[in-house]
Amino acid sequence: MKLQTLIRAGNPLASPAEQLRILQDHSVLNVSPFSKKLEEQGASPLLRQQLTTLQINVGKVCNQTCTHCHVDAGPDRRESMNHETAKQVVDFLARSGVVTLDITGGAPEMNPNFRLLVQEARSLDKQVIDRCNLTILLARGFTDLPAFLAEHQVHIIASLPCYLEENCDSQRGSGVFVKSIEAIRKLNKLGYGQPGSNLRLDLVYNPTGLGLPPEQTQLEAAFKGELDTRFRIQFNRLLTITNMPISRFLDDLLRRGKYEAYLTKLANSFNSETIDQLMCRSMLSVDWNGFIYDCDFNQMLDLAVNDGDGRLHISNLTDELLADRAIRTANHCYGCTAGCGSSCGGSLIA
Numbered sequence: 001m002k003l004q005t006l007i008r009a010g011n012p013l014a015s016p017a018e019q020l021r022i023l024q025d026h027s028v029l030n031v032s033p034f035s036k037k038l039e040e041q042g043a044s045p046l047l048r049q050q051l052t053t054l055q056i057n058v059g060k061v062c063n064q065t066c067t068h069c070h071v072d073a074g075p076d077r078r079e080s081m082n083h084e085t086a087k088q089v090v091d092f093l094a095r096s097g098v099v100t101l102d103i104t105g106g107a108p109e110m111n112p113n114f115r116l117l118v119q120e121a122r123s124l125d126k127q128v129i130d131r132c133n134l135t136i137l138l139a140r141g142f143t144d145l146p147a148f149l150a151e152h153q154v155h156i157i158a159s160l161p162c163y164l165e166e167n168c169d170s171q172r173g174s175g176v177f178v179k180s181i182e183a184i185r186k187l188n189k190l191g192y193g194q195p196g197s198n199l200r201l202d203l204v205y206n207p208t209g210l211g212l213p214p215e216q217t218q219l220e221a222a223f224k225g226e227l228d229t230r231f232r233i234q235f236n237r238l239l240t241i242t243n244m245p246i247s248r249f250l251d252d253l254l255r256r257g258k259y260e261a262y263l264t265k266l267a268n269s270f271n272s273e274t275i276d277q278l279m280c281r282s283m284l285s286v287d288w289n290g291f292i293y294d295c296d297f298n299q300m301l302d303l304a305v306n307d308g309d310g311r312l313h314i315s316n317l318t319d320e321l322l323a324d325r326a327i328r329t330a331n332h333c334y335g336c337t338a339g340c341g342s343s344c345g346g347s348l349i350a
Helices: 017-026 034-040 083-093 116-121 147-152 166-172 176-190 216-231 247-255 259-268 272-275 298-300 331-337
Strands: 053-057 100-104 127-131 157-158 200-207 239-242 282-286
Touching: 017 247, 017 331, 034 331, 053 259, 053 298, 053 331, 083 116, 100 116, 116 127, 116 147, 147 176, 157 176, 157 331, 176 200, 176 216, 200 216, 216 239, 247 259, 259 331, 272 331
Parallel strands: 053 100, 053 282, 100 127, 127 157, 157 200, 200 239
Antiparallel strands: none
């Protein structure tokens, strides 16, 4: 499929299969396939190591519609993990050596099974991460969430792409910045992000333009200085994440005629030192139906993990099934290996 077929005005967002064809179409791109790049580095096939983190995407329902969202989440979406699948996730946690349950969405807190998942995972002595958009903490029906998260010592990772209101709102929607600052203040009062507290609050930065993230440590210092000086709010770490050329961001790149330039930039910035640190080697992604993927980005492209009988499901997953399994890759993986590298935990190398 040629790029121009998806750039006409009013064209709906490309399907996962169409996105994958675009990413893999080398007739219009002057870059090597990602699999070939790995082979040149002696890292093909890319193999899974010990599973430490289970990341579950509990659905696409969200109270925001962000321009960069790789999940294509929003208030009009209906995909949501049901109770049966949530219990299957808990059952896997109980039989697995996984250390951390990482809950994402959409706005994961809007899933009716979110609190069940948190409580059950904590009862199994698993660490829990909530990937929070902050504004949900102020929404009607969710204002008790900060206290719930603090009670269960949930690690909050929250998106705040800039300490400037205009830049933040341009990516996440009008009024989001002011609400985000108010939400952080509420979390700070509970102990989140405070010295000596075990309640962790990390913020996520991703570029508002087409560039790669700046060096993480230096940007973190700038964020802490600006947010403390201007708003008297604190957090623990800043995590820098590269924008992935999939879903809404891919659609935006195509419409602006920037896709080829952006993917070329990612490919030209390939850093072999990131390979051993890639999150897909120790993290596994689960969709709202319970099917398994090597990462959340593969999930959005429908690149499922398969066994001999088809797609692997959380209900029959074991740690042994994952050992030394080859990881599925495509050209979007250049986003994780560009520059200092990118993962759900921020940059991969200093």
